[in-house]
Amino acid sequence: xxxxxxxxxxxxxxLALLLVVTPLRFCSRRLTWSxxxxxxxxxxxxxxxxxxxHFGILPIxxxxxxxxxxxxxxxxxxxxxTTLLILESLGLALGLFALxxxxxxxxxxxxxxxxxxxxxxxxxxxxxxxxxxxxxxxYIGCFMRWGSQWYLYxxxxxxxxxxxxxxxxxxxxxxxxxxxxxxxxxxxxVALLPFTKLVHMLYxxxxxxxxxxxxxxxxxxxNL
Amino acid sequence: xxxxxxxxxxxxxxxxxxxxxxxxxxxxxWTDRKGAEYxxxxxxxxxxxxxxxxxxxxxxxxxxxxVVDGKxxxxxxxxxxxxxxxxxxxxxxxxxEDYYEPFxxxxxxxxxxxxxxxxxxxxxxxxxxxxxxxxxxxxPNWDDDLSGSQIYAAKDMNLQDKQVVDQxxxxxxxxxxxxxxxxxxxxxxxxxxxxxxxxxxxxxxxxVDQNVCKGWRFCxxxxxxxxxxxxxxxxxxxxxxxxxxxxESGQCNACAHSCVGRIRYVGVLLYDADGVEASLxxxxxxxxxxxxxxxxxxxxxxxxxxxxxNGITEQWLEAxxxxxxxxxxxxxxxxxxxHPEFRTMPMAYYIPSLSPVLSVFGETHKxxxxxxxxxxxxxxxxxGYLASLLAGGNHQVIEKALRKLIALRVFMxxxxxxxxxxxxxxxxxxxxxxxxxxxxRLFTLAGYNERNVIPAQQREDQDPEKRKQQAxxxxxxxxxxxx
Numbered sequence: 001x002x003x004x005x006x007x008x009x010x011x012x013x014x015l016a017l018l019l020v021v022t023p024l025r026f027c028s029r030r031l032t033w034s035x036x037x038x039x040x041x042x043x044x045x046x047x048x049x050x051x052x053x054h055f056g057i058l059p060i061x062x063x064x065x066x067x068x069x070x071x072x073x074x075x076x077x078x079x080x081x082t083t084l085l086i087l088e089s090l091g092l093a094l095g096l097f098a099l100x101x102x103x104x105x106x107x108x109x110x111x112x113x114x115x116x117x118x119x120x121x122x123x124x125x126x127x128x129x130x131x132x133x134x135x136x137x138x139y140i141g142c143f144m145r146w147g148s149q150w151y152l153y154x155x156x157x158x159x160x161x162x163x164x165x166x167x168x169x170x171x172x173x174x175x176x177x178x179x180x181x182x183x184x185x186x187x188x189x190v191a192l193l194p195f196t197k198l199v200h201m202l203y204x205x206x207x208x209x210x211x212x213x214x215x216x217x218x219x220x221x222x223n224l
Numbered sequence: 225x226x227x228x229x230x231x232x233x234x235x236x237x238x239x240x241x242x243x244x245x246x247x248x249x250x251x252x253x254w255t256d257r258k259g260a261e262y263x264x265x266x267x268x269x270x271x272x273x274x275x276x277x278x279x280x281x282x283x284x285x286x287x288x289x290x291v292v293d294g295k296x297x298x299x300x301x302x303x304x305x306x307x308x309x310x311x312x313x314x315x316x317x318x319x320x321e322d323y324y325e326p327f328x329x330x331x332x333x334x335x336x337x338x339x340x341x342x343x344x345x346x347x348x349x350x351x352x353x354x355x356x357x358x359x360x361x362x363x364p365n366w367d368d369d370l371s372g373s374q375i376y377a378a379k380d381m382n383l384q385d386k387q388v389v390d391q392x393x394x395x396x397x398x399x400x401x402x403x404x405x406x407x408x409x410x411x412x413x414x415x416x417x418x419x420x421x422x423x424x425x426x427x428x429x430x431x432v433d434q435n436v437c438k439g440w441r442f443c444x445x446x447x448x449x450x451x452x453x454x455x456x457x458x459x460x461x462x463x464x465x466x467x468x469x470x471x472e473s474g475q476c477n478a479c480a481h482s483c484v485g486r487i488r489y490v491g492v493l494l495y496d497a498d499g500v501e502a503s504l505x506x507x508x509x510x511x512x513x514x515x516x517x518x519x520x521x522x523x524x525x526x527x528x529x530x531x532x533x534n535g536i537t538e539q540w541l542e543a544x545x546x547x548x549x550x551x552x553x554x555x556x557x558x559x560x561x562x563h564p565e566f567r568t569m570p571m572a573y574y575i576p577s578l579s580p581v582l583s584v585f586g587e588t589h590k591x592x593x594x595x596x597x598x599x600x601x602x603x604x605x606x607x608g609y610l611a612s613l614l615a616g617g618n619h620q621v622i623e624k625a626l627r628k629l630i631a632l633r634v635f636m637x638x639x640x641x642x643x644x645x646x647x648x649x650x651x652x653x654x655x656x657x658x659x660x661x662x663x664x665r666l667f668t669l670a671g672y673n674e675r676n677v678i679p680a681q682q683r684e685d686q687d688p689e690k691r692k693q694q695a696x697x698x699x700x701x702x703x704x705x706x707x
Contacts, residue, residue, distance in 0.1 A: 030435045033435075033438065034438050034439040034458075034460060035438060035439055035459070037439045037441055037459055039313065039314060039319075040319060040320055040454045041319075041320055041456055043313075043317075050312045051312055113353040114353045117353060117456075117457075118459075200438060203438060205419075205440075208304065208307070208417040209304055213299075213413070214413050214414060214423060215413055215416075215419055215421065215422040215423065216423050216424070216425045217422045217424055217425065218426065219426055220425070221425070
């Protein structure tokens with residue numbers, strides 16, 4: 001029952017919300033598409049929170065997604081014991097880095113009078129979920145070693161079975177609870193993404209990189 | 225030659241009395257709302273002083289504007305790569321304390337307090353956190369009229385000799401009203417990773433598209449004038465919009481319209497958009513001349529032809545010919561850009577002020593030694609100070625402008641007293657009788673329509689029947705029944 005909830009109901013609900021609500025929000029409420037920075041009101045703790053968080057979690061997130069997308073490539077890459085060891089250590093270090101960051105961000109929200117005015121329940125929800133996610137991730141990294149290896153043979157085929165609409169719970173059903181919570185929380189975060197300020201991660205400044213520095217808009221050319 | 229039009233404001237600093245009426249009219253219309261309490265799109269600061277936000281001219285700290293890198297310009301703060309790496313925490317962004325913590329007073333308590341032996345008071349509270357403030361630490365004009373000059377005026381970046389502020393008889397003071405400069409090479413636009421900031425092609429007004437802005441905050445520090453603000457509630461950048469809803473319909477900006485001293489002039493400049501960046505790569509003291517070289521003569525048939533080719537309408541061309549701004553900036557060369565060395569080519573210009581009125585008492589100001597109108601060499605405002613503020617350190621540019629202003633005064637004094645002065649007074653300063661009278665008229669008698677020559681946007685030839693229903697007030701997001 002728990003397995004069916006976490007590994008079938010949740011991922012499909014999350015996927016549906018992500019695919020339907022995100023474009024809806026982009027088209028109808030684009031004004032809300034922002035990271036809602038609070039640096040203006042508090043910057044000392046933010047520096048030590050937000051940098052470790054982003055620089056820790058981004059490589060880890062990319063590694064998760066990359067291994068899902070190209071499992072064959074990763075299998076070959078991790079076949080070498082030295083590479084596996086280095087990657088595993090690096091992953092754990094980045095995970096701890098991110099955990100430190102998100103905990104600081106949580107404490108920061110709780111301790112600043114000015115920030116109370118710009119902190120909403122969705123912010124708390126996200127902070128707790130992300131902290132929980134980073135915490136369970138670090139726990140798995142410590143106590144269920146070689147995750148970068150077994151992830152390829154368990155979670156990845158399971159995720160592929162989800163996206164091919166043929167869910168195979170056999171790959172993941174016998175894992176300990178902490179792994180299941182990590183997966184459940186991940187799906188929950190994906191489900192919340194289109195409703196919260198997390199959407200900010202879905203915009204990459206590509207135009208900025210390729211455009212000339214000064215941008216003009218002309219009424220006569222219809223782009224105003 | 226790529227002829228474009230820019231709507232420009234000129235400030236006559238000699239006439240600014242620092243009454244802040246402009247700031248209040250701007251505040252009432254645009255920034256009297258949550259998240260924007262601390263913003264003053266138009267502000268007036270006392271110079272010498274640290275200004276608003278404090279020390280905004282200090283680019284060592286805020287890293288605003290452009291610097292020359294070889295033969296090219298680059299943003300002083302960082303290039304595109306580092307921008308991407310600094311998105312999470314923007315190291316140069318000003319914080320709320322650099323402006324001030326906005327406050328209000330609990331006026332409701334004056335009428336609503338319970339019966340008591342004590343007189344009820346209106347306590348100050350923070351407009352951000354809502355908490356009581358026991359002692360207000362700062363405000364938008366904390367150093368107004370040189371208050372606390374040892375602390376504030378002494379820190380003015382333009383003041384070479386800090387001891388000037390110690391002595392009452394060497395002290396000087398002037399006001400500096402500031403809006404967004406709507407630069408030709410805006411650093412805020414160049415720094416925006418979301419590409420939300422843009423310059424309007426038709427009139428050069430620089431705006432933030434609120435729908436596109438992601439709140440990445442690079443503009444707030446890239447603008448060397450600190451005229452892009454961060455709305456702490458909406459999480460987006462905001463700035464002076466040059467009152468475009470008014471200007472588009474040919475009306476004057478709220479700040480300029482409400483100006484008590486009539487110090488502001490609004491009009492059109494035609495400029496050459498080719499090679500703006502290249503001309504900003506010279507040394508600091510060449511920048512005023514380089515900037516003037518980009519401003520084109522609207523009477524020149526070649527310029528007019530180029531303007532028509534670029535879609536500039538006849539009404540705009542006519543306004544450019546009549547523009548008081550062209551007269552002051554290019555024809556007379558007395559209106560100068562604020563801090564051209566920030567290399568954004570700012571499009572707000574300032575006529576430098578003469579010194580305070582001379583006192584006739586005491587040893588300090590020997591009137592006869594000066595003559596009735598002070599000689600350039602005897603001005604109390606150090607030329608170096610004005611040069612640092614308005615000319616990238618170039619003394620000649622300031623002296624040339626001041627010479628004209630002084631000559632005009634001497635000339636008009638003679639005219640009014642029935643004792644005309646020698647023609648050399650004017651010709652030495654590069655003027656003649658006709659131009660002096662023209663300048664005199666613009667400074668003193670010119671009415672609203674002479675000070676502000678603002679052509680409306682030509683909507684008539686842009687499908688007016690379709691636009692008719694889109695104008696005016698309305699609800700942006702459609703209700704369910706709207707089709």
